[in-house]
Amino acid sequence: MDHIKLNGKKTYEYVFNYFSEQILSGALKINDKIPTEREIAEKLGVSRNSIREVMHMLEITGLIECMQGSGNYVRCDPMEYMMKSVNMVMALMQIDYAEVLNIRIGYEYAAVRQAIHQAQPEEIEELHRILLKMDQPMSSKESAKLDVEFHHKLVSASHNRLLILYNSMLYNLMDQFIENFRTKILMNKMRAELLRRSHWAIYNALLEKDLQAAMLAFDKHFRIVQDQLDKILQKESDKKQADPKEPDPKETDKKESGKKESEK
Secondary structure, X not given: OOOOOOOOOOHHHHHHHHHHHHHHOOOOOOOOEEOOHHHHHHHHOOOHHHHHHHHHHHHHHOOEEEEOOOEEEEOOOOHHHHHHHHHHHHHHHOOOHHHHHHHHHHHHHXXXXXXXXXXXXXXXXHHHHHHHHHXXXXXXXXXXXXXXXXXXXXXXXXXXXXXXXXHHXXXXXXXXXXXXXXXXXXXXXXXXXXXXXXXXXXXXXXXXXXXXXXXXXXXXXXXXXXXXXXXXXXXXXXXXXXXXXXXOHXXXXXXXXXXXXXHO
């Protein structure tokens, strides 16, 4: 039996580190079947309950899949877990919408630099198809969906899996923070037309493999988005200042208590 000292760590941390090392070293790969709880427990000299606890944690994170009657397998679908974790971190750090947008801009700039060289003809044609659809009469909501599709396809054309993963996460965060954000932008006909032109400029730059033109088109695109975001944030700020704060129940109780004491 291969017993290893816990070095003062809690058992579940020790077991979790073992799995981390197995994945990082390449000993465990995607779709590999994980040894049974009994085998791992005997190897590490810990209880099966400790193994089961960590397996449950890994399943929640999307790193493993527990299949009844078949066993446990290494998977890689961490998006939902990452979204929840990032949302909580952002709430605790009080990250605002503007900061999320700035990071998204950075990812898209990096993506288009890669896409200039990596995009395949069929991917560029797919962007063309989306833009032709967007030129047709439709509601702001329908246009917003196509806008999302255009940007997702653009980032996918970079063929950089980390850019694709993090960009998708940031788009979802923007959607959660500002409901119908893109729809609000596209409701204004002038802004919608400016965005339409910038999208076509991005597409033409990719077609011509002109990085400078692509960067200029992105600059115009994100200036429009940033301007609208600033207006939304200003409206929220004005609304908060206009609405009086509701009294703290605890403070109200203290005042009432003090008032009664003085009346005695």
